[in-house]
Amino acid sequence: MIIAFAVAPVVLVTLLIGLRGVAAMRTTSDFLVASRRVSPLLNSAAVSGEYLSAASFLGVAGLVVKDGIGSLWYPVGFTAGYIAMLVLVAAPMRRSGALTVPDFAEARLASPALRRVTAVVILVIGGLYLVPQFRTAGLVLSAVSNSPYWVGVVVAGAGVAITLALGGMRAATYVQAFQFVLKLVLFIVPAVWLLIQVGPQVRDEAVHPVEFTRFDHDTRVVFRVGTTLTIPEPTTVHIGAAERTVDGSWDVPQGSTVVFPKGAHVPEVTGEARPGGTGWERPLLDLQGAGHPLLGTWALVVALALGTMGLPHVIMRFHTSPDGRAARRTAALTVGLLSVFYLFPGIYGVLGRVLVPQLYLSGATDIAVVALPAQVDAGWPGSTFTALLTAGAFAAFLATSLGLVLVVSGAISYDLLPGGLGQLRFTVVAASAAVVLLALQAIRLDAGVLVTWGFTVAASTFCPLLVLGIWWSRLTVAGAMTGVLVGLFASSGAIAGTLLGLPVTGWLAILVAQPAPWSVPLAFTTMIAVSLRGRPPSWARTAMLRLHLNEDRLETPADRLRALREATRTSETRT
Template sequence: MAALAAVALVVLGTLLIGVRGVAALRTTSDFLVASRRVSPLLNSAAVSGEYLSAASFLGVAGLFVKDGVGALWYPVGFTAGYVAMLVLVAAPMRRTGALTVPDFAEARLASPALRRITAVVVLVIGGLYAVPQFSAAGQVLAAVTTWPYWAGVVIAGAAVSVTLALGGMRAATYVQAFQFGLKLLLFIVPAVWLVAQAGPEVRTAALHPVEFTRFAADTPVSFQTDAVLLVDEPTPVHRPDGTADVLTSGRHAVAAGTVLVFPEGAAVPETGGGPPPGGDDWARPLLDPNDTGHPVLGTWAVLIATALGTMGLPHVLMRFHTSPDGRAARRTAAITVALLGVFYLFPGVYGALGRVLVPELYLSGATDTVVVALPSRVDPGWGGTVMTSLLTMGAFAAFLATSLGLLLVMSGAIAHDLLPGGLRGLRITVVPVAAVTVLLALQAAAIDAGTLVTWGFTVAASTFCPLLVLGIWWPRLTTAGAITGVLTGLLASCGAIAVALFGPPVDGVWGLLVTRPAPWSVPLAFAATAAVSLCGRPAPWSRAALLRLHLDEDTRARGTGRRPG
């Protein structure tokens, strides 16, 4: 009941703060970029609130339990991406005067075709990133209450669509800035409480991992998705209704919704999805997704996707267009790096404690819920209930803040870039976009939030990163080269994702390059863009368009006799 009250407070607060943007919502610029009047401090808080998604609040700790210590490379890549954005992208993007990434593409290369292609890419990236936000909302609500998975998905979708339809970017800015502060507070306080409450034995075990091979006590495991258990020795289990059974040696399929209680001392089955928590491979400070045997390449694959993908995330790039000028955009990026650095000190705390206190989540496929599962394991009384409620509130704040930005850019891609419909069209489009995302999320419960988000980063790194970096810094870029590069990156990354989802299983290094295609899809996109551009000539006016990106607003204003901005 307390967790439901926490969710209700976050949703109600989101709606009330969103109403503040209604009065100032008169034009398309108001809806998409808040009339470019957002200060660096407020904007950096909003960017951080938007960026700290389900993958950050829940996914990193869940991946720590599932894949090991190497999962901490994810926050390294997330934060490093903002350093690259600060140096290469932030100020020039703002100086274009664009409202969206497709606006930038057309302003730089005067190509309506490129504008439409980039709008489609926005929808792909937004979908891959927004679906896990709603999916995680359903998983968290199901984990802390008796409500079904779909209820959390629908609640998140309804709250986001109503807030955006009412107040647009201005409402999103206030909500995201508020929710960043809320998330930071509600992530740090329970982490400190957990460390203090867990006791010296648990803290020692968290710092000195031992492989999870035997259940330390009678342990119920609730399978939220279909699973296959690999049993090495006959293992007795029983169900909550008292029915006893024995899992014989071999493979056993377990249906979603099944609850099995493993007795104290029983051997822990394998899942085939990664190393058991605490083992030597698990404790290695490198990433080996799906246990392919190539940890160095796996680590680089995640770093390339997250660091370069950050520069291409359309909902983050749109945030810099809300700044008054290029200097403010650069200051926003710098402050954001500091804010993210503080937040990312703590996912490892939850992951390390989760390996000791709730390692069975590795079996059930519910590692994304480790953050909200910990307090009740440490303190089954009122203290655990309070902390679970606070973390649930913070988790929902993460889902809603990120979803606001994603639905905003997807609606903009449809109603501003593909089918221009003005302010009314933008407000109306939010609802069907949210509805489609909810429908997709209802089918995505079996996929880790971190995996889906990483795929979103991979598509962004393979499409928008080459377009932006070369479009801002390379005078030889041509329209044909830009279109070729974007399409090459889109087809390469999405093709690999489709094979990973629907194709036959692929093992070894090829399996890694299919599930994590950034190491080859990003260089391929850069190479295709450069090769085609070198075969042609940029338009005569392109140098002036490029120069505009690098001239400070004050310099340009003095040259034209106009006021800056």
């Protein structure tokens, strides 16, 4: 029923809007940047729809349930990044005339090799960002409809592939703007209903957290992945129709449905603290349980704020603006729209800690948002709001995935293996299929963690490249290439170490799990140091001037060319 009344309409409307882009798509520019004719208001709604991913719609609330109030620094970082982008990147990037980040890299430094390297970075960022979208789609659909995990993954992948193959960026723009409005409504209305419905006692418990130590009712937990629990006392549980007494360490098999009796001690999960425990209400984030919450919080905010500047699907969106002023207005409007949305994840998080804390046992706190209505009302109102939130969640998966698959396909078919419109369409389908296969193996990983790692790689590679490429005329090809590679290997190496369980503790564990505080300065320093040992090309100042020319005074292409020549001649005279 949920699939029919919640997911199917969202996917169907997405496909119908995608058809609208078919007639207007004749060139690569149409496919990638909608011929640069998107107004600031429509573009800001599309950017917001694209940016509000599974990590925003579901992941933040899930992290609050599991890790506490400090997780609300995630939306702070998500939104703050647009202020830096507004000041440093938005307008100059649009004036560059580039279609993609690799396109900008080659236009600025005339290096096909740098273009290929940045295209590879896009594939890494795209993979880290796309996998959690499809993974959470599978989790949500399986939670609300009891369908297999793979069904939601495949539905999300098919919807994205078909929409983009039909309509490209123009279709994606309309879809994402529509889905932003849809997500905003379907996130706010259920939140208000939940606050009214739960009553004063639950609201009081939400703001006065108590550690989740005993089940207050018979509690059903679905373990979609195998988990090791530590049972503090002998407990009789029901596994399907069978009854079993467990004690000590217990390896719960994948796919098990376990009912814990009322009054039983809550098991411990290796490496996880129980929701509501000591420090849960602290307004800082203790990454890796390392005991350095201030460092952990700063590490996260640095990654998110600087990573936003380097996200390739967001950067590409500014190229759809008619000019630099429109790009700047788009960034400013986006800050306002995102700020409205991010007022509400905390509500779902604190209510989830009271009503569905058991989700932490199975590592499924990402679905807390869609699990809440049924806990409050078992009748048709609860089912209705579950359906609405599921529809909003799928809108989040699709909107973000559209932009990401588009930039990944552009990196392959426009930067690495240049081809025409037909090849772009084929690459969209192939890229979607590849991400589906990866997502099927990623059920154990948190969406918020994976997305944050995508930001980290972007902050360590594209942020230095864009900031120095736009604002420093002495940047050289060797400096840019070395800095991007150093940032890529530093950030991805630390991420690999975390996945492999590198045995580090304390502040070092934080800097391995979230390397942005050192990988970003390392990339900047490398770019500057290597560039200072070389000499920038003779036309570097001309390239810089193009990024900063005042467009308001340029009425025609001939005027633009004349102004560029005069500015170049003036700079050469001064030199």
